[in-house]
């Protein structure tokens with residue numbers, strides 16, 4: 688719900704090209720049994736995001752058995768096609784890379800914000816005997832310009848916190864701000880910032896803060 692209110696829409700789909708004006712949004716999951724194979728590379732800033740299957744129906748009885756579609760049955764570009772097209776424009780016309788907000792499901796009903804990424808590459812992978820889109824996205828180092836006039840959620844200036852850490856912290860902090868108990872606009876906060884040597888992989892260095900306390904802490908550090 689936080690995620691939806693942050694973006695102002697109700698997300699039903701995993702891939703959402705230019706959902707709110709200039710912003711694209713994707714939902715990822717690295718949980719066991721997740722429908723797609725999304726991966727974060729060693730550096731923690733690069734996401735390999737798998738395209739999506741056709742939705743089950745008359746023309747698509749077994750989504751995992753056939754190529755991921757580039758077009759909808761109507762002929763318009765599918766979400767895979769829209770993201771691939773944005774990469775083409777970026778590479779061929781020098782347009783800026785598409786900016787994509789990434790949310791990650793860490794357990795049922797719990798989504799966390801991983802930041803704004805740039806969509807840099809798209810390729811088709813046939814290693815499983817069918818066409819699967821693989822998109823490469825890279826975490827932005829800085830805050831993007833604000834296109835909508837609304838404040839964006841601050842992007843962490845450090846690496847992605849692994850899912851298992853988020854889950855452990857979520858349980859320990861009981862899904863609420865450790866300062867005030869609020870459960871709105873929650874952020875995973877590095878107690879010692881990554882830039883000062885704090886670890887993303889140690890639950891002891893991560894805590895949950897509400898938006899207000901997160902901002903207050905940042906103001907103090909900066």
Ligand SMILES: [Zn+2]
Nearest residue numbers: 864867897900
């Ligand atoms: Zn708080």
